Amino acid sequence: MSSHHFVKEQQEPAVFILNADEIHFDQVSPLLEWVPTVLVAEQALDQVLSWGIKIDVILGSESFQKENIQLLEEQYPVRFLNSTPENALEEGLQYLLASKHYAAHLIGIPHLQALDLQDKIQLMDLTLLDGDWKYYPVKEGDFKKWFAKSTIHIHAKEGLPVEVINENGKLILPITYATFLEVPEGITEIKASGIFWIGEQIR
Structure with a gap:
């Protein structure tokens, strides 16, 4: 068994993928090295599934969850979290704080949204990946x-x-x-x- 199985789960920054349109797997791959918690919003799910990585939480609407119920088995153990595309970022961050994750890489977030995170960065260490740019506060x-x-x-x-x-x-x-x-x-x-x-x- 490789050593990273002994890392306490929440010590690694979570990887939260909101949009994968302009993201390549080789940008995300180094962030997955120590098996972090991975959250994926419904609009990024097809792209992320094609990368073949393990997903822990899928954020989606109730109708999306019903249509994709097979993912609970295919990605076991995975959980669904109720959200809309508009509030997925907020719901995902609340989930991470509630589960005592205090660091996260936010993937596919427009850097213009960084200023909306002012209250969160007092509670968490966040980095943003927006296309070819990485932002940190x-x-x-x-x-x-x-x-x-x-x-x-x-x-x-x-x-x-x-x-x-x-x-x-x-x-x-x-x-x-x-x-x-x-x-x-x-x-x-x-x-x-x-x-x-x-x-x-x-x-």
Whole structure:
């Protein structure tokens, strides 16, 4: 038996797939290495089933559950959770908190929805995968990281002033709809008075 069977289930970040249209399996595969809890919303289910991975929770409407009752056997032990496409994110996060999961990768969520998660990121560690971009929140307003020479995306409430310090110097800019920033190789420090999200391209 491989060692990961001994990992306490909730210690691994859950993987919550809301939409798989622009997601490739090779983006998700590394997140599954330690057998996390996997939640899938009904609109992503066909795609995820084609990947052949084990699903723990399927979020869907009552009619969807009735039409797909065979999944309870095929994916045993799996459970259905009542939701609509509109509230699947909220229902899934509530389920994770209730089952004491305090970290999750949210797959296929538009990064614009990140700002709707402000109350949740005080309770959980969340990352978002939106197409080729991975986003993570900075809760304390001060962030320092080594980057390769690349473009990053800073996402926050419109107008929030952000201070950026790296070898290019010091820059203060207000956040706009799409604040993309070229960063040099090395340490970049970013400070703001509120929560902001950093997006990095992963492909």
